[in-house]
Amino acid sequence: MNKIIPIIAATATSSASFETSADENALYEIHKKIYPRAVSGWFAKWRWVLVFATQLVYYGTPWLMWNDRQAVLFDLAARKFYIFGIVFWPQDFIYLTILLLISAFSLFLFTAVAGRLWCGYACPQTVYTEIFLWIERKIEGDFSAQKKLDQAPVSARKLSLKAAKHGVWIALSLWTGFTLVAYFTPVRELGSSIVQMTISGWEIFWILFYGLATYGNAGWLREQVCKYMCPYARFQGAMFDRDTLVITYDERRGEPRGARGRKVDYKAKGLGDCVDCNICVQVCPTGIDIRDGQQYECIGCTACIDGCNQVMDKMGYPRGLIRYATLNSVNEYFGWHEMLKRIFRPRVLFYTVLLWAIIIATGISLWHRAPLKVDVIRDRGAMSREVEGGLIENVYRLHLMNTQEKSQRLAVHATGIEGLQIAGLALPLEIGAAASKTITLNVRVDPEKLPKGTTPIEFRIVAVDLQGNESPENFVIHEKATFFSR
């Protein structure tokens, strides 16, 4: 391993070389505003259906009621999450983790089957950009009118159009921020606190914060969020394979592209089906040319498919020069049948099985959730002490959380040592709907019966009826603890 490393004298680098070189400047090209042309068609219609559906859920959910309270409420101040009939406590953290797992695997599954479905149809970034673009078009006109307006000198008309657009954008953004906060503070309380000007500073802050984020992301940043901020755009390639449905330009059919008249026999002239009208580029919200092949910037919004299909119709060519297709199907001329058959490949089956396994296991676990959560904590003070009558006492704190939305009556018993008793505890205990309670338990025993050192004991918490009788169909919870002798 006697490698000789040649040492070459180098001149000291001047400070100038630390300045950005021309190459680097090229990497950081100046961002040009994209004016996407509006498009209509089958996919555009579906995108709007999804915009309405997702926003109906988002803006509507806080207004739903359940058992005289907001149906979906993440009550951070009380550390309780209400989702319809279920109340979650911090101890249910595991369900949040599971929810993230389910979301991740769903994303993997959809991506493996049909690429960036999420991005094109459901991602808030796309959805709000779509809404904001619609507002912009209604106020400023179509993409060429917008461009002209931006280039025009300042005038009363320009200022009023811009003011109107930003005004509507800001109003919508504030409503979006208000809705977000309404998931954490009951919406009716929040609304009336705004009207009466009693709203808390933090609530105003988060409404403005989320409002500003919406306005900035959907009004200004737009496709740059997808291009530079979104991690999913970068790792989507790991979930793709040659049988994933993606938006594809059929190069073999389209090339060589070129302009031609409608009546011309283009095949005789050696031209492909692409008329090079550039509609696919004009409608693209991220400003790419799908004909250059698959690119990470493509958010799968299908605007180019709709745009191209319209042109194909006008020309009297078959649709689908740009279409949802798999790389394999384009390269090997598969039909739909073969393409669909290949959806059921090991990767997709694996994601599906795993996803359903998690969903079913979670469902079962939620169904069998204990109606009461119990924690027994030893008192941090004295380990044990002697009390009146010569008895030995240990003190515990019993923390009870009612996960049901009706109050419960409980009895608590201590077992494990002969003659073990809980002093001064009024039974039955009453615990309100979705409430928590901490009770001090003074557990006493005759020292004659108590073994030296530590003895394991058990608390038995049982639901009882009005008369204090245990009803057989009700639950029993056992909690282990330790009893110290002197």
Place this chain on the structure above:
Amino acid sequence: MLKQIMWILWPSFIAAGIGVGIIFTLIDPMELVVLGDRVHVSRTAIYSLGFFVLWTVAAIASAMSCFLATGSDTFRQH
């Protein structure tokens, strides 16, 4: 410049969100003792402040990563 700002603020925002979620699920802010004293503000205030503290810390880390990553490219070219 805008890109660098996005690269610094956005990942740190996500990290702070995850961090604040985990920390305050496990710890009730009302049981926090800060500099020997119980905190006297609302839970919402603690959650919000906690989020911004984490965001700042994470943004510093992101900014350093961003700085080091760009720096190494500059050196490799020369």
